[in-house]
Amino acid sequence: MIEVPSKIELPSKFLFMKVGDHAAEPWEQILARKRRELDETGRIFWGYGGNACHPINQVQPFAKLVLKEMNDVVLVMEFIHSNADPDIVPATEYSTDGVIWEPIPKGIKVTGSRYALVLDEIQPGDLEVNLNWYEVAVGPSAGKPAEAYLQGRTDKACFVKSREERIIETPSENHTRKANFFAKLKDPYAVVLR
Amino acid sequence: MDFRSCLYGLSDVIINRPTPLRVFDQIYMKLPDMLLQAELTARWCDGKTVLFIGDGDAIALAMTHLSNQKQIKGQPKHATVLDFDERIVNSVNHFASNFGMTDKIHAELYNVADPLPEIHWRRHDAFYTNPPWGASNDGESVCAFVERGIEGVKPAAIGFIIIGDHSDFPWTHEVLRTTQKLTIDKGFCVAEMLHEFHRYHLDDSPELTSCCLVVKRRDAQTLTYDSKTLEKDRLERFYGANHPLKVHYVRDLTNGGKLESRDYRMDPWNQES
Numbered sequence: 001m002i003e004v005p006s007k008i009e010l011p012s013k014f015l016f017m018k019v020g021d022h023a024a025e026p027w028e029q030i031l032a033r034k035r036r037e038l039d040e041t042g043r044i045f046w047g048y049g050g051n052a053c054h055p056i057n058q059v060q061p062f063a064k065l066v067l068k069e070m071n072d073v074v075l076v077m078e079f080i081h082s083n084a085d086p087d088i089v090p091a092t093e094y095s096t097d098g099v100i101w102e103p104i105p106k107g108i109k110v111t112g113s114r115y116a117l118v119l120d121e122i123q124p125g126d127l128e129v130n131l132n133w134y135e136v137a138v139g140p141s142a143g144k145p146a147e148a149y150l151q152g153r154t155d156k157a158c159f160v161k162s163r164e165e166r167i168i169e170t171p172s173e174n175h176t177r178k179a180n181f182f183a184k185l186k187d188p189y190a191v192v193l194r
Numbered sequence: 195m196d197f198r199s200c201l202y203g204l205s206d207v208i209i210n211r212p213t214p215l216r217v218f219d220q221i222y223m224k225l226p227d228m229l230l231q232a233e234l235t236a237r238w239c240d241g242k243t244v245l246f247i248g249d250g251d252a253i254a255l256a257m258t259h260l261s262n263q264k265q266i267k268g269q270p271k272h273a274t275v276l277d278f279d280e281r282i283v284n285s286v287n288h289f290a291s292n293f294g295m296t297d298k299i300h301a302e303l304y305n306v307a308d309p310l311p312e313i314h315w316r317r318h319d320a321f322y323t324n325p326p327w328g329a330s331n332d333g334e335s336v337c338a339f340v341e342r343g344i345e346g347v348k349p350a351a352i353g354f355i356i357i358g359d360h361s362d363f364p365w366t367h368e369v370l371r372t373t374q375k376l377t378i379d380k381g382f383c384v385a386e387m388l389h390e391f392h393r394y395h396l397d398d399s400p401e402l403t404s405c406c407l408v409v410k411r412r413d414a415q416t417l418t419y420d421s422k423t424l425e426k427d428r429l430e431r432f433y434g435a436n437h438p439l440k441v442h443y444v445r446d447l448t449n450g451g452k453l454e455s456r457d458y459r460m461d462p463w464n465q466e467s
Binding site for chain 1 (some may be wrong): 216217218219221327329330358362363364365396397398399402433434435436437440441
């Protein structure tokens with residue numbers, strides 16, 4: 001039984017991702033499967049897709065940047081009700097650099113994803129993300145306000161704390177996100193799948 | 195300009211582009227801006243040879259194809275595309291062959307980290323580059339591509355530099371300033387700048403634009419061949435902070451589309467099922 005921790009303070013740099021049901025698999029079932037994955041292999045491959053947070057040109061450089069300043073790279077997960085496509089094609093190989101490919105380790109299953117974060121234990125938490133305080137940390141969108149970046153189809157980002165809070169004339173609930181889970185990334189932080 | 199014929203011509207070019215690889219920030223320019231950029235480049239480069247340092251967007255092909263069809267003003271004498279992605283090299287050369295333009299455009303495999311091949315040293319009248327924009331390496335990647343372009347042009351030359359430019363993205367202004375300083379130090383001046391001129395197929399920031407910086411040099415000292423491999427510290431942050439160059443070439447497994455793609459398989463029709 002995992003004890004639900006009290007309110008957790010956000011680091012100045014972290015990854016943010018919306019999570020939920022995926023590939024016709026309910027969220028609770030995904031969590032249970034991923035806990036078994038951690039027990040068996042010592043790490044979790046957390047699959048994702050899209051163009052934001054590319055493992056090689058965004059997540060890995062971001063993780064190295066974070067580790068120069070703090071001990072851990074944290075993924076903050078906001079639960080949403082998702083209508084993700086029931087795509088169940090499992091990845092069979094992974095790569096940290098796109099050049100050398102290795103078989104997906106026994107005990108790990110990632111479906112319907114081009115990329116995966118490499119995680120330690122996924123823990124429940126009580127986190128509040130005030131998007132007005134953060135901006136995109138890496139890539140062509142660097143400097144873009146977090147609240148603007150997460151509008152539309154983008155559901156994940158590498159964030160860094162802005163120099164000052166942006167004052168929004170008409171604040172909305174959308175600017176404050178409640179995150180219910182978090183995890184620390186493990187070396188190599190993110191991989192490409194096929 | 196016959197707009198419809200221009201779009202037909204561009205359509206030929208766009209369908210010929212290989213799938214962009216986001217891992218190298220191959221993010222393609224949108225169609226209307228390709229047309230404007232091809233027209234601008236052809237007009238400036240009438241009668242000139244142009245060296246493209248990387249060209250995933252296929253501006254070289256767009257310019258040559260539309261110019262060859264007399265759809266736009268300006269007749270560049272020849273375009274050479276250097277790219278580390280063999281899919282792009284093959285796509286250019288096959289297109290040139292299919293449309294009878296092999297005397298007007300040619301592509302070669304080349305990685306900017308390597309010394310510029312001696313055959314291109316100070317040979318061309320103009321250079322063009324749309325490099326990785328250097329958001330997190332203070333424009334280092336832009337400088338690497340621009341320096342190779344400058345190595346490839348004659349003392350009197352023009353340069354076209356396409357880099358991020360948007361008022362909401364402060365890093366674009368820092369990189370723009372670094373780039374302008376580099377070109378000025380190399381004897382160029384800014385001849386024209388088209389502010390926030392292009393948009394891209396960049397789904398997480400579709401509003402991010404780039405400028406077309408046109409630089410011009412009247413003369414320069416004649417130098418003997420001296421192109422060198424990029425220094426180690428520059429390779430370490432080639433694509434950005436903590437993002438070193440690790441890939442020399444991207445290889446084309448379809449020989450420019452002559453071989454079948456390996457992206458799909460076909461399930462047989464089974465009448466019994």
